[in-house]
Amino acid sequence: MNHSCKIKGASKIIGALGLLMSAASVYALDLEVDASKSLTKIQPTMYGIFFEDINFAADGGLYAEMVKNRSFEFDTRMMGWKEPNSSTQSFNEQSGIANIIHTSDNKTNKNFARITINNDKGYELINEGFRGMGVKKGEKYNLSLKAANHAGDIKKIRVQLIDKDKKVLAEASISPNSPQWKNYSAQLTANATEAKAQLKLSFEGKGDIDLDMISLFPEDTWKNRKGGLRKDLVQLLYDLKPGFLRFPGGCIVEGRTLAERYQWKKTVGNVEDRESMINRWNKEFAHKPAPDYFQSFGLGFFEYFQLAEDIGASPLPILSCGIACQFNTGELVPLAELDPYVQDALDLIEFANGDLTTPWGKVRADMGHPKPFNLKMIGVGNEQWGYQYIERFKVFQAAIKAKYPEIKIVSGAGPFPEGPHFDYAQAELKKLNAELVDEHYYKDPKWFRENVTRYDNYDRSGPKIFAGEFAAQSVATVSPDNKNNWETAFSEAAFMTGLERNADVVYLTSYAPLLAHVDAWQWTPDLIWFNNLESYGSANYYVQKLFSNNKGTDLIAITNQGKPVTGQSNLFATATKDENTQEVIIKLVNTDSKPQTLSINIKGAQLKGSGTLTKLTSANLDDLNSFEKPKNIYPVDTKFNAKGDKLSVEAGAYSVNVLKLKVK
Incomplete structure (x- = not known):
């Protein structure tokens, strides 16, 4: 990739920028x-939002859960948890120990922790959160957990939020009173603000107790929903006045392998029954490995649809087309075995729009949303390329249009805005009368300024365009040194004038990626940055906001x-x-x-x-x-x-x- 060309001679602005001048001025x-x-x-969808669970955007970000590996389902079962008073002693001398029990009784939430307390020497179980836990003075935090106190030997579980020096920031307690699995809850109020807090559990009594789904959420979530979304991040999205919300990605749709693809049916229903999975960005980049990056799917397809509704955006889900990421394995589903993938698409439309008499419409209603989500668009594949994609897209297109002719289908033109893969996709999709084609551009700022007329000569009788992923790269694509600097932002603004000027062809546009945790990102640049306490919009964010808030009719x-x-x-x-x-x-x-x-x-x-x-x-x-x-x-x-x-x-x-x- 070419490095961005820096414009020479940057100077301070003379006078008051943008002030209206007198009629006697000399005009350029x-x-x-x-x-x-x-x-x-x-189009109402002209400016929207692209969401992908990269950079800890979901778990550790938009999804407000503060406990990492809350149900001990990570590949390393105790990842995120510490037992500071346990590991240096022999078993008989240990204050206690956590053993992970694997059970086949539950096909999704397979593990729980059996805590054995041996003596009164102060066994502690500590969760580190997602690069810490952000707590604010005076704010309330709701803890919940499942416990089975088989012999009744554990009299109390003390729950504390602590800082790095083990100073107690908040405290509450739970008295587990049932030998069977039972849900318990407690509320903690923080006495100080701390970005790197941790959750500590300690125990009164001697014996065994089983724990699972240890969870902590701020009470002040978006719309005050229990187990909901982080309020400040959703507010930034709401303020964009987006026309659509595309989810859940991105390359995360594809998976490194087909087994790791995003499967929406595993992300709905009871939260505790959703099967956790490794995040595909876990080890993708050597410059920023994230071995603790997993997906709890607490933010699942129901929550995505609900979020779209909350912020006034049209939902745009993207589904696997039966091809794993071609930058990784490129694993293919044989065409003869594609039916389950196609059925997933048909069932998703039913989940979103079906009435209560339909199986998937009932699932939505049982989750608390009897009214349809009014889905109008669905995407098939992310940025696949070649004949393998086209032949699979044909199957999806035929099946979706046969049952739901009113649904618009988004197809992909590959990962690059030019080249043989792009040209092939454009030609083939036109033959198929494709409705919306997703194009991606990760280029240097100069490219954006020089390609403002990109769509001036597009075929007006061909497919409409979804500029689905774009961001000017200050250094080079995938470089960890990319910054959201001002040159990238105004270069994108210049390019967006070309998108808007060709609104008869360009129907949807979105910057990507959307969110990044400052301590846990994999990709830069990004539209919105956050830590455990705060968030801010980049200069690029304000460009998007200006265009979206002022699009006109x-x-x-x-x-x-x-x-x-x-x-x-x-x-x-x-x-x-x-x-x-x-x-x-x-x-x-x-x-x-x-x-x-x-x-x-x-x-x-x-x-x-x-x-x-x-x-x-x-x-x-x-x-x-x-x-x-x-x-x-x-x-x-x-x-x-x-x-x-x-x-x-x-x-x-x-x-x-x-x-x-x-x-x-």
Whole structure:
């Protein structure tokens, strides 16, 4: 991959960026906006969210569970757990020990821990969490566990949150009173804020007790759902006003092998009955191995659909097409054995949309959502390539359309935006009358600026485009040194003007990946960064937010000397109107090192006299947001009055600008 080309001569912005200038100013470019004619409708799904469980995005991230390996199902059964007072003594002298019992009685949750307390020397069982546990002073945390106190010898389980010095941050207790498996709960209130807390269990009594599903959640989750999602992360997603939510990936759909593919049916029903599995990003990259990266599937397909509903997004699930990741094994399901994979797709549509009389519709209803999720789209495969993909896609396409003709099917064009695999997929999918083709672009910033006209000459009678994964790479694709710097963000903004300007062809777009834990990431750059306590949006996040929050309903023309604004003087522009708010919306991206003063003539609409200019900018290409400066690059709004049909705007150096103009 080419390294990004750095624009030379970065300078400080002179004067107030983006302020409206007087009519006497000298204009770099004269722009004309024609509000009289709608060129095409902007799809409600134009700007959305791509979610994949990479970078600890689900367990340890969006899914608010704080206990790692809560049911002892990891390949290393005690991973995440410590017994500090146990391992250095002989068994007879040990204070206690945890033995993992494997049972065939439960096909999914196969293991539990048998805790043997030998004496009163202070046996402790400690969970380290996902790179620690974030607790905040005054906040409440709900613990639950299953216990079987067979002989009644264990009188109490003391539950504590502790810091690195073993200082107690919160405490509660449980009295296990049943020889049979029983659920217990307790609430802890933190007396201090700590990003790297741990959960400690200690015991009163001598004898054996069995434990399973040891779980800890903040009480303050999104919509206060028990066992729910992390509130600050969902809020960042909600604020994007996304048109769709694509889930669960990404390469995680495929699996390194078919046995490790994502199987949605294993992710619904009771949480404790969902079968844990290794995460495919566990050992993918030598630069960031994560041997403790597993999937509990507490965030499963029901929760994904529910999240989409919560944030006002159309759900877009992606399913395995019977090909494991071709960058790994490329394992294939023979065509004669593809039926179960196809049936998974048909059953998923029933799960999402079926009424209560259908088997999978009843499963959804029993989980607490009797109303359908209104699924309209489904994806077949992630970024597979070659004839093997096309011949399998044909089978899915025929089966889905035969039973659910109204469902739109997303197909894939492979992992790259050009080359023989891409060209082959495009040609074959057109023959099949494919509806939506997923294209991916991980390129340097210069590529994004130079490919703004990519869709200008696409066949208008061919498939529509889903720009499903894109992100400018500051160093090189898959490099651990990539940063969410300002150059990547405004270069993506320039490219997005080309996506929006071709809204008759481009129906969906999404940045990728979405989330990254600062202590447990595998891939950079990423849209949103978080630790155990905090989160922030990158500069790229605010670019996405500006476009998504200001997409409008109709594309209209903005031109310079009769031509679309696609890089003249390093300026990129697009214009829409919003029929609901009676506004004209103009997006201006200046990728030059100098500010540009622009004259804009509005035709076909009279300005009402008020408007908003939103500016996103930074003086240096390498600037970025961080936990220390989460709003280092952040949108700034300016109100202004405008009359008649002309206005003058200064687009600052390296800036993304959105003008919203009230019109009559």
